[in-house]
Every structure is written in C-alpha cells, then in structure tokens.
Amino acid sequence: MELWYFGNIVKKAKEANKVVNRTSGSSYFVSASNAGSVSVISASETVATTKDIAFASRSKVIIDFSCKIAVTGGVANLTAKTYVDGTALTYQPVLYCAGANTYVLSYHDIKGGIASGTKTIAVKLQTDANGGTIAISQAVMTVQVYIDATPGLYDPQGFTLTVIDDDEIDAAWANPSGAYFSEVELYRDTLSKNERWKRKCININSMNH
Numbered sequence: 001m002e003l004w005y006f007g008n009i010v011k012k013a014k015e016a017n018k019v020v021n022r023t024s025g026s027s028y029f030v031s032a033s034n035a036g037s038v039s040v041i042s043a044s045e046t047v048a049t050t051k052d053i054a055f056a057s058r059s060k061v062i063i064d065f066s067c068k069i070a071v072t073g074g075v076a077n078l079t080a081k082t083y084v085d086g087t088a089l090t091y092q093p094v095l096y097c098a099g100a101n102t103y104v105l106s107y108h109d110i111k112g113g114i115a116s117g118t119k120t121i122a123v124k125l126q127t128d129a130n131g132g133t134i135a136i137s138q139a140v141m142t143v144q145v146y147i148d149a150t151p152g153l154y155d156p157q158g159f160t161l162t163v164i165d166d167d168e169i170d171a172a173w174a175n176p177s178g179a180y181f182s183e184v185e186l187y188r189d190t191l192s193k194n195e196r197w198k199r200k201c202i203n204i205n206s207m208n209h
Contacts, residue, residue: 031142038134040069040125045081048139050122060112060148065123067139068104071097073130078103081126084111085119097132112148156184 032051040046048067063082071078078095081088095105105125123141125134156173163169175184 027144027146029142029144031140033137033141034134034139035136037136038125038139039131040078040127040134041131042076042127042129045124045126048080048123048125048134049141050120051141051143052118052120053143053145054118055114055116055145057116058148059114059116060110060146061114061121062108062110062144062146063121063123064106064108064142064144065140066104066106067125067134068102069097069125069132069134069138070102071127071130071132072100074099076127076130076132078105078132079126079128080105080107081124082109082111083120083122083124084114085121097127097130100130103132114148 030051030053032049034049038046038048040048049065053061061084065080065082069078076097078097079092080095081092083089089109089111091107091109093105093107095103097103121141121143123139156175159171159173161169161171173184
C-alpha cells in the first residue's frame with residue numbers, strides 16, 4: 001500500500017470522526033422575585049432578583065423579567081443586564097424614563113449551552129443619572145429550562161490507524177465521556193473507486209476493515 005494512500009485514509013478518518021448526540025427531556029419553570037425593596041442607582045449595578053438553578057444536564061434557558069420602578073429626581077435611562085453564572089448576556093435593554101414617575105421594564109432573553117451544575121441567574125439594573133426604587137415583589141424573573149439537544153461534536157481520544165496489510169487497517173480510539181455520547185461514525189473515500197465507505201461503531205473502542 002502506498003504511503004500517500006495511507007496518509008489520505010488517516011486524514012479522512014481523523015477529519016470525519018463524529019459523535020452523534022441523542023437526548024430527550026421535558027422543560028420546567030423556576031421563578032424569583034425581590035424579597036425586599038431595591039434601590040437602583042447610577043453609581044453601580046444593583047441586583048433586582050437572582051436565582052440559583054441546579055442544571056442536571058446541558059441546558060438552554062428562556063429568561064423573562066419584568067419590574068415596576070418608581071424613578072425620582074428627573075430623567076434617567078434604566079439599563080438591565082442578565083447574568084448567567086457571573087457572565088453578562090449580550091442583550092442589555094435600556095428604558096428611557098422621562099422624569100419622576102413609575103415605569104415598567106419587561107424583556108426576555110435566551111441562553112443555550114449551559115453546562116450541568118448549579119448556576120446563578122441574576123438581573124442587575126443601573127441608571128445613568130437619577131435613581132429609583134422597586135417595591136417588594138415588583139421585580140419578577142421567570143426562567144424556563146430546556147434540555148439543550150445540540151451540545152456539538154466531540155472527538156474520540158487517541159485515535160490511531162495501523163496498516164496490517166494491503167487489505168486490513170486497524171482503527172483504535174477512546175470513546176468520549178460526555179453525557180450525550182451515542183456512537184462514533186467513521187467515513188472514508190476509497191479514492192480509487194470514488195465510493196463512500198461508512199461504519200458505525202456503537203460503544204466500542206476499535207474496529208478493522
């Protein structure tokens with residue numbers, strides 16, 4: 001077997017390794033509100049509401065937040081920031097407050113790819129000028145949790161190909177340890193015949209062809 005032929009087989013096999021994900025599960029809701037009065041100021045971000053959620057597996061969340069704030073002192077821009085495990089999400093809505101009055105800020109956001117474990121989801125508020133006050137239970141956050149069925153592809157570890165003879169190549173690898181691991185699929189073009197060759201390997205660590 002020519003060296004370039006073996007090299008192409010190795011390249012094809014390494015590039016096309018694929019771990020297929022299959023998972024299922026139902027969604028559920030959690031909610032939180034402010035247990036005490038919240039004073040929103042311009043000097044720093046203030047936590048309006050927060051919730052610790054224990055994710056059993058990789059998840060996606062839809063976050064709905066609404067608050068009623070009494071702005072005092074004049075014109076202000078109220079900014080909301082959603083944090084997931086300490087990291088602010090990109091969407092940060094701003095509510096223009098024309099003066100001293102009561103205003104309602106509502107929005108929703110989505111975050112996927114949250115790893116399993118306990119994570120803190122929080123909404124923080126800040127004004128650019130005059131402050132305001134949110135009364136007890138007037139800042140409400142609802143989080144809908146879904147199983148995230150698209151964790152991506154993970155490569156098997158230690159993948160090797162060994163030429164035995166002109167008719168046999170042995171492949172060996174270590175299966176990924178991810179919770180969504182289902183199977184490894186190997187693909188190869190036969191080069192000379194331009195045919196597609198495929199072998200599914202479910203929960204095994206080696207094969208030959």
